[in-house]
Amino acid sequence: MNMVVLLKQTFDTEEKIELVNGSVAEDHVKFIINPYDEYALEEALRLREKHGGSVTVVSCGPDRAGEALRTALAMGADEAVLVADNDLPDDGLAIAAALAEIVKSIAPDLVLAGLFAIDRGAGSIALQVAERLHLPHASAALKLDIRECDELPEANTSGGNSPYTTILEANASVNSSPANGVVKEGVAEKMGGCSDHHHLDENPRAKEAGKRSMKAALPDWEAASELIASVERETEWGIETVLLPLPALITAQQGLNEPRYPSLPGIMKAKRKSLRHLTVNELHLTADDLTPRSERLALLTPPPRAAGKKLTGTPEEQTIALVELLCSEAKLFGAD
Amino acid sequence: MLNSTQNHTALVFAECSDGKLRRVALEALGIARRLAQDGGAVHAVLAGGESAARSAAAAELAARGAGVVHVIDDPALALFAPEAYAAAIGAAAAAVGPSVIVLGHTAVGRELAPRVAAALRAGHIADVTAVETTDGGDAVFTRPLYAGKAFERRRFLPGSPWVITVRPNNLPIADLVPEDRKGIIAALPFTAPPLRATIRSIARKVGGGVDLSEADVIVAGGRGVRSAAGFAPLEALASTLGGAVGASRGACDAGYCDYSLQIGQTGKTVTPKLYIACGISGAIQHLAGMSQSRVIVAINKDPEAPIFSVADYGIVGDLFEIVPLLTKRFQHFLAQPGD
Numbered sequence: 001m002n003m004v005v006l007l008k009q010t011f012d013t014e015e016k017i018e019l020v021n022g023s024v025a026e027d028h029v030k031f032i033i034n035p036y037d038e039y040a041l042e043e044a045l046r047l048r049e050k051h052g053g054s055v056t057v058v059s060c061g062p063d064r065a066g067e068a069l070r071t072a073l074a075m076g077a078d079e080a081v082l083v084a085d086n087d088l089p090d091d092g093l094a095i096a097a098a099l100a101e102i103v104k105s106i107a108p109d110l111v112l113a114g115l116f117a118i119d120r121g122a123g124s125i126a127l128q129v130a131e132r133l134h135l136p137h138a139s140a141a142l143k144l145d146i147r148e149c150d151e152l153p154e155a156n157t158s159g160g161n162s163p164y165t166t167i168l169e170a171n172a173s174v175n176s177s178p179a180n181g182v183v184k185e186g187v188a189e190k191m192g193g194c195s196d197h198h199h200l201d202e203n204p205r206a207k208e209a210g211k212r213s214m215k216a217a218l219p220d221w222e223a224a225s226e227l228i229a230s231v232e233r234e235t236e237w238g239i240e241t242v243l244l245p246l247p248a249l250i251t252a253q254q255g256l257n258e259p260r261y262p263s264l265p266g267i268m269k270a271k272r273k274s275l276r277h278l279t280v281n282e283l284h285l286t287a288d289d290l291t292p293r294s295e296r297l298a299l300l301t302p303p304p305r306a307a308g309k310k311l312t313g314t315p316e317e318q319t320i321a322l323v324e325l326l327c328s329e330a331k332l333f334g335a336d
Numbered sequence: 337m338l339n340s341t342q343n344h345t346a347l348v349f350a351e352c353s354d355g356k357l358r359r360v361a362l363e364a365l366g367i368a369r370r371l372a373q374d375g376g377a378v379h380a381v382l383a384g385g386e387s388a389a390r391s392a393a394a395a396e397l398a399a400r401g402a403g404v405v406h407v408i409d410d411p412a413l414a415l416f417a418p419e420a421y422a423a424a425i426g427a428a429a430a431a432v433g434p435s436v437i438v439l440g441h442t443a444v445g446r447e448l449a450p451r452v453a454a455a456l457r458a459g460h461i462a463d464v465t466a467v468e469t470t471d472g473g474d475a476v477f478t479r480p481l482y483a484g485k486a487f488e489r490r491r492f493l494p495g496s497p498w499v500i501t502v503r504p505n506n507l508p509i510a511d512l513v514p515e516d517r518k519g520i521i522a523a524l525p526f527t528a529p530p531l532r533a534t535i536r537s538i539a540r541k542v543g544g545g546v547d548l549s550e551a552d553v554i555v556a557g558g559r560g561v562r563s564a565a566g567f568a569p570l571e572a573l574a575s576t577l578g579g580a581v582g583a584s585r586g587a588c589d590a591g592y593c594d595y596s597l598q599i600g601q602t603g604k605t606v607t608p609k610l611y612i613a614c615g616i617s618g619a620i621q622h623l624a625g626m627s628q629s630r631v632i633v634a635i636n637k638d639p640e641a642p643i644f645s646v647a648d649y650g651i652v653g654d655l656f657e658i659v660p661l662l663t664k665r666f667q668h669f670l671a672q673p674g675d
Contacts, residue, residue, distance in 0.1 A: 013601045013621040017485040024486065035602050092460055093453070116446075118601050119482055122462035127450035136419060136532040139447050230536070234596050235416070236443045236547050237353075241536040248532075254588075254602055255595040293459025293496050297476060298489040305627055308648035310639070318651050319661040322633065323669050325649060330631045332610055333669070 001053035001146065001227065001246075003044045004103050005077070006113035006126055007037040009061055009068035013118060019301055033068045036114025039252035042259040043144055044112050045076045051146060053109070054078045058102050060095050061085050066275060073270035074262030080275040087280040089292035096128035097289035098280060104133060107221040110229065111249040115140050123251075130249040134219045138242045140253035143232035146246070223247045343375035347434035349425055350382045350397055350405075351444055355389035357396055359550060360440030362509035364502050367467055368438045369401045369510055371475055381406045381428035381524070383421060385414025391521075398519035400510040405521045406431065412528035415535050416444060422451045423529045429456065431524060434497060441501035442549060449501045458497040461490050465506040465607070465628075483601040483624040504550045505607055546580040548597070553579025554608045556599055556626070559586040560615015560636065560655055567593060569659040570614055576666050582606065582626075584616045600625035612662075614655040618643030635659065 011017070012030040019025065033041070044055045057072040059065045060083040069080035081102055088094045103111055111130070116123030130137040223246040231242045234253050244250070262270070280290070311318040326332045346368035350361040365380065372378045380402035382394055386409050394405045406428050412420040425448060429437065437452060439445035441463045453460040465487075466478040476489050477500065492498045548554065555574040557567055567581060574581045582604070583597040599606055601621040611629035616622060618634070618641055626632070627646050634647035635655050644650045651658055 011482065013624075014619075016620065017482050019486070092450075093457065096454060121480065121483060121605070122460070123446050124450040124453070124460050124462055127447065128454035128460075131422075131451040131454035137447075137451075138533065139418075140443070235538075237416075238538050238540040240538045243534040243536050245532055253595070254598065288457065291495070292493055293498075294461055294490050294492045296488050296490050299481075300487045300489070302484065302487060302628070305632075305646045307645045308632075308650065310644065310650040310652060315651075315653055315657050315661055318653070319658060319665045322649055322651065322662065323665045326610070326631065326633075327669075330610075330648065332631060 001047060001051045001110060002106065002108040003047065003053065003055050003110045003112060004106055004108040005037065005041045005044050005055060005057045005072070006099055006103075006111065006129065007041060007057050007059045007068060007072060008034045008114075008117045008119075009059065009065040010034040010117055010119045017301060019299060022299055024299070031064060031067065033071060034114050034117045034119075036116060036118070036252055036254070038114075038259045039254065039256045040112035040114050040250075041072055041075060041077065042257045043141075043252060044110075045260070046257065047110070047144070047146060048076075056081065056106055056108070058099060059083070060088070060098050066277075069275055070270055071262060073273045073275065074267040075260055076266060077273075079273065081278060082275065083278045083280065083283070087290075089290065090296060091292040091294055092122065092124045092128060093293050094285075094290055096125045096132060097285050098283055099125065100129045100132040101283045101285060102278070103129060104220055107247075109223040109227060109246045110146070111135065111247070113249065113251050115251045115253050126249060126251055133249075135247055135249045136219075136244050137249040137251070138229070138231040138233055138244055139251045140234045141231045141250050142234055142239065142253055142255050144250060144256065145230045146227055147230060149226035149228055149245075219247050221247065344372045344435045345377045345432060346372045346379065346436040346438060347425075347428055347432050348378070348380040348397075348402065349437070349439040349445065349448065350380045350393065350402075351440050351442060352382070352384055352387075352389075352393055355384065355387035355393070357393040358440065358442070358504075359509060360442060360445075360502065360504040362396070362400060363504065363507045364438040364440055365397065365400055365402060366508050366510040367464075367500065367502055368436065370467065370469070371436050371438075377403050377432075378519075379404045379406060379428065379432045379434065380519075381408065381425060383408040383410075383413050383424040383526075385409065385411055394521045398521055399512055401513045401517075401519065403519045404432075405519055406524040407521060408524050408526045410526055410528050412531060415538070417531055417533060417535060418447045418451065419531045419533060420528050422448050422455070424526060425452050426455060427526050428524060436498045436500065438500045438502065441503045442547075445501045449499050453499040456497050456499070458499045459492050460499040460501070461492070462501045464500055464502045467507070480605065480628075483605045483621075484628050485601075485624050503607070505552075546578065548580050548582055548599070548604055548606055551580035551606070551608050553577040553610045553612070554582045554599070554606055554626075554629070555579055555612045555614065555659075556582035556584065556616060557587050557592070557614050557655075558584040558616030558622075559590060560617075561587055561592055562615075564592045566656070569656065569663070573612070573659055573663045573666070576663050576670070577610070579608070579610070584619070584622045586617075586619075613643050613647070614659055616643050617641045618646065 055077045056079045057077045058081045113126035227246040229244045380397045555570045582599045588598045601624040612633045632647045634643040639652045
């Protein structure tokens with residue numbers, strides 16, 4: 001199984017942000033692989049250990065981003081590609097276009113990326129890449145398994161002391177019925193891509209959708225074999241298990257895994273691995289791709305927050321004083 | 337200034353939760369109305385499976401200035417299938433031809449906006465916390481960088497549609513419009529595309545009341561909470577105040593709680609009206625995620641803890657003693673008839 005990991009180099013989370021002449025100062029700053037991208041990379045390495053194949057890390061950034069890619073190679077990635085960003089406008093669309101071109105040339109079975117980058121924090125680029133390449137996606141993965149198409153995954157795996165109710169059975173129509181304090185809910189099946197007879201036979205609507213999907217919403221290439229990804233992902237409403245036919249793009253949430261440190265032999269090996277440098281001119285981008293959609297007008301740091309008052313007295317007195325201050329001074333919980 | 341004279345046609349994605357309109361949908365509508373101004377048009381797309389609450393949501397949007405509320409009912413939208421929802425927004429966009437699309441920067445909006453933007457080759461300005469209009473009529477969008485350690489102001493360049501996601505809790509909701517200017521509600525024909533992703537199962541959060549990103553009050557615990565059970569007094573305080581419970585990275589890494597509760601540069605950035613930090617020392621990566629809260633209260637044993645440097649009110653003490661007292665005090669206070 002061939003995989004691409006989209007990776008960005010970011011400031012370490014411990015770094016303060018200081019502005020010098022209107023831009024963020026980079027002197028003496030420690031750079032890291034964006035933590036969410038590191039989960040994505042670790043997952044790709046684990047999947048390769050299980051299923052074979054290759055892992056290519058791809059980044060778009062300045063020269064220094066090469067260090068992050070070298071670290072990724074030391075962790076175990078097979079190859080790396082760095083697109084120099086100096087001819088790209090400061091806009092997500094152009095970066096997504098550049099990354100999509102490279103992913104397309106590799107035509108991997110699976111694309112992994114972080115949920116968002118801790119610097120810009122938009123979480124936009126990876127999903128723009130998915131859209132450009134007509135790949136289905138699943139966001140915020142907490143668990144990921146790859147299976148052959150005819151293997152049916154079990155309904156769910158969370159258990160123990162998890163803060164979630166038990167789970168739904170697939171294949172039922174949508175209805176809710178609280179029983180024994182457990183919320184059970186049917187999930188409408190939405191099938192496509194891979195021919196999962198068990199589901200399709202029982203749901204005519206899904207069957208129809210499945211047929212159409214074979215012709216219509218196809219990705220720009222086909223996966224090497226009929227594989228599906230089973231993704232447990234974090235949502236605001238709970239943990240959702242989603243099945244995706246490959247090729248697909250999946251973003252990693254914190255908790256997906258514990259990334260490894262590069263080993264010493266890994267670091268030595270990484271020096272001989274391929275780190276390809278590309279310029280924007282070497283990609284087939286259109287003038288429209290390179291046209292910025294937005295621009296930065298100003299960069300600012302927030303006004304420092306002044307320390308307030310520490311309360312005194314017995315614990316009782318302090319809590320009474322606090323509730324009063326929150327009402328009278330901070331104007332919370334007022335009459336209005 | 338091309339932007340200034342442009343009469344926008346705005347499309348709002350009216351996000352619902354269990355069939356009910358989310359507040360962020362009305363915040364998005366507020367921005368859409370500001371951008372469209374008098375000469376423009378404001379549309380909303382209300383998509384979902386059939387739901388009894390939908391007509392109430394549609395009426396609310398119409399009453400708050402959506403000129404046309406496009407209602408899409410389709411079984412494919414009963415659960416959050418991103419492909420189906422992106423297609424629903426696409427159908428509305430095809431019908432309306434918007435120059436601006438506004439969504440909430442929620443888990444749902446964050447998944448849809450990039451796909452919609454890429455499909456339309458539109459620009460995307462994400463996680464917007466403020467919008468200003470310059471004298472020339474240009475709209476300028478403020479958004480955080482490094483989880484709030486810095487900010488940038490951006491504007492769109494002419495020539496392409498705009499996609500904006502707005503951070504919940506930061507922008508005013510759309511006002512009611514006079515009765516005679518209420519919008520209309522219309523069904524929008526929609527054929528769901530073939531969906532490749534299948535939602536296999538959902539494990540619902542137990543009790544999951546208020547979402548962190550939309551909570552007015554957050555009670556957060558750090559390593560000082562010492563165990564999963566140690567979160568109980570924090571939960572009691574949060575529920576008294578109608579708020580949500582959050583956590584520092586330390587508490588998550590120690591296994592006291594789920595990573596979904598983490599607040600910080602990794603994790604969520606939050607901006608509640610009141611943030612109560614309990615047993616949190618205040619590492620820079622945590623401060624980044626919460627220091628834009630309106631009022632911050634810190635409770636910590638260590639008087640030197642950095643959290644006190646950003647707190648409006650600090651109590652040096654044992655959270656297991658202070659927090660229950662605070663809960664009791666608030667219960668007493670909130671039970672009093674308002675004056």
